[in-house]
Amino acid sequence: MIHYKRVFLLLLIAKIGFAQQSDFKNIDFSKADNIAKTVKVKRLYKLNELTFKLTKNLNTDVEKVRAIYVWICNNIANSFSLYSLNERKRNRFEKDSIKLQNWNSKFKKKLFKKLLKKKRTICTGYAYLFKEMCNIAGIESKMVNGFGRTSSVDFSELTMPNHTWNVVKINNKWYVCDPTWSTGISFPEEGRFKFNFNDGYFLTTPKLFFKNHFPLEKQFSLLGKQTPSFLDFTEMPLLYNDAFKLIEEHQLPLKMDHEIKKDSMVTFQYKLKTNINLNKVKFVLFSGDNERRITPTRKSIQNNILILNYQFKRRGFYDFHLYFDDEIIATYVFRVKK
Amino acid sequence: MKTTKTLTIKNNKLLLCGLFFSLFLLSNTAIAQIQVKGIVKGKTETEIEVLNGASIYLKGTNVGTSSNKKGEYNFPQQLKVGDVLVFTYLGYLKKSIKIKENTSTLNVTLIEDDNQMLGALNTNKRFKSKRLKTQ
Numbered sequence: 001m002i003h004y005k006r007v008f009l010l011l012l013i014a015k016i017g018f019a020q021q022s023d024f025k026n027i028d029f030s031k032a033d034n035i036a037k038t039v040k041v042k043r044l045y046k047l048n049e050l051t052f053k054l055t056k057n058l059n060t061d062v063e064k065v066r067a068i069y070v071w072i073c074n075n076i077a078n079s080f081s082l083y084s085l086n087e088r089k090r091n092r093f094e095k096d097s098i099k100l101q102n103w104n105s106k107f108k109k110k111l112f113k114k115l116l117k118k119k120r121t122i123c124t125g126y127a128y129l130f131k132e133m134c135n136i137a138g139i140e141s142k143m144v145n146g147f148g149r150t151s152s153v154d155f156s157e158l159t160m161p162n163h164t165w166n167v168v169k170i171n172n173k174w175y176v177c178d179p180t181w182s183t184g185i186s187f188p189e190e191g192r193f194k195f196n197f198n199d200g201y202f203l204t205t206p207k208l209f210f211k212n213h214f215p216l217e218k219q220f221s222l223l224g225k226q227t228p229s230f231l232d233f234t235e236m237p238l239l240y241n242d243a244f245k246l247i248e249e250h251q252l253p254l255k256m257d258h259e260i261k262k263d264s265m266v267t268f269q270y271k272l273k274t275n276i277n278l279n280k281v282k283f284v285l286f287s288g289d290n291e292r293r294i295t296p297t298r299k300s301i302q303n304n305i306l307i308l309n310y311q312f313k314r315r316g317f318y319d320f321h322l323y324f325d326d327e328i329i330a331t332y333v334f335r336v337k338k
Numbered sequence: 339m340k341t342t343k344t345l346t347i348k349n350n351k352l353l354l355c356g357l358f359f360s361l362f363l364l365s366n367t368a369i370a371q372i373q374v375k376g377i378v379k380g381k382t383e384t385e386i387e388v389l390n391g392a393s394i395y396l397k398g399t400n401v402g403t404s405s406n407k408k409g410e411y412n413f414p415q416q417l418k419v420g421d422v423l424v425f426t427y428l429g430y431l432k433k434s435i436k437i438k439e440n441t442s443t444l445n446v447t448l449i450e451d452d453n454q455m456l457g458a459l460n461t462n463k464r465f466k467s468k469r470l471k472t473q
Binding site: 045125152153187288 | 383393394403427429455456458461462463464465466467469
């Protein structure tokens with residue numbers, strides 16, 4: 001009974017019109033995407049011209065934003081060397097605000113020169129570029145600094161904001177997007193980057209976006225009074241890239257860490273963006289020395305809502321991962337007691 | 339008698355129209371002929387340097403240009419008094435400048451903004467609880 005009430009409440013909140021990609025359900029992005037694919041430039045010294053080429057044949061603001069966004073995602077690589085350099089220096093000067101400011105100023109110039117010449121940058125660079133191109137096209141956009149959460153982020157150590165993304169105003173309504181993360185994935189152990197367009201970070205449902213993007217300025221969550229606290233943010237379930245491609249809402253459970261009794265039945269619930277094969281949904285249970293693939297105790301999809309149940313039968317401490325086929329979607333941690 | 343009066347009035351009207359029209363022509367041609375060029379520089383805490391690739395565009399339009407390696411630009415369209423030129427470059431605060439009658443060389447220095455450079459890498463690496471890390 002309690003579960004149903006929670007679900008109903010969550011569904012109700014979700015319906016109170018948050019700005020998201022489904023606002024543009026009737027717009028076909030293929031024209032904008034095609035233009036973004038075909039426009040090629042070697043250097044970025046003529047941003048006016050580039051932006052004009054991308055947007056002149058598009059009639060709506062959302063399509064113009066899309067063309068700019070997809071172009072950036074197809075053409076601007078993430079520079080691992082610049083990222084490492086900046087990380088090292090920022091960590092070194094964390095306690096010295098003057099040195100940090102000097103580094104920041106010096107690095108910024110270097111960063112933008114490299115961006116214009118070599119089309120490579122790090123996340124604040126992507127956010128700047130997106131904002132600039134939108135502004136040139138007459139569309140309002142801002143940069144948002146805050147905390148980006150990935151599996152590598154350790155909140156016990158992370159005290160300074162680590163990520164930048166954007167908000168953009170279309171038809172008088174604000175939307176969120178993350179051009180850096182939409183562009184691709186980095187492999188820090190190998191020091192490399194791979195282009196891999198993720199549409200899920202384009203005009204994302206604010207509540208879902210908030211699961212791994214905490215803005216320093218609350219207003220940019222687009223959640224108004226419903227904006228969770230930083231503490232809440234650090235306790236949310238961990239979501240991965242493909243979660244944003246495949247799910248519209250993460251409904252249950254509410255937190256990442258759980259302490260439960262043996263034989264408890266846990267419910268996982270998601271609103272899906274698209275159809276998935278229920279047979280390809282699996283859990284992976286990792287207990288340090290042992291990893292097992294698990295089928296949910298119960299599973300169903302109805303009206304795009306995916307409900308999974310699992311009963312933890314053995315005591316222990318587990319990392320619990322959700323996969324749709326081979327794509328990792330979410331991680332939870334369970335401490336199962338007697 | 340009546341005919342003469344009507345003719346005179348018509349003539350006056352024509353004269354007046356002609357006068358207004360030529361005044362109108364004259365004033366219009368005086369406005370839309372300002373050629374603007376200049377140099378764009380950027381100022382940070384430590385130095386001022388020319389900007390390669392700064393964007394300069396006419397507010398509210400698609401008409402624009404970019405500065406070259408020496409920071410030089412030459413606006414491709416003739417402007418009129420009251421037009422606003424917008425100067426931007428990544429990492430600096432943009433400047434909007436209204437064209438005046440005597441504008442011809444417009445050198446602009448942009449000031450650095452104070453945004454921090456951050457860069458959380460996007461990864462798909464699977465999470466591992468500290469407690470479960472061996473060694």
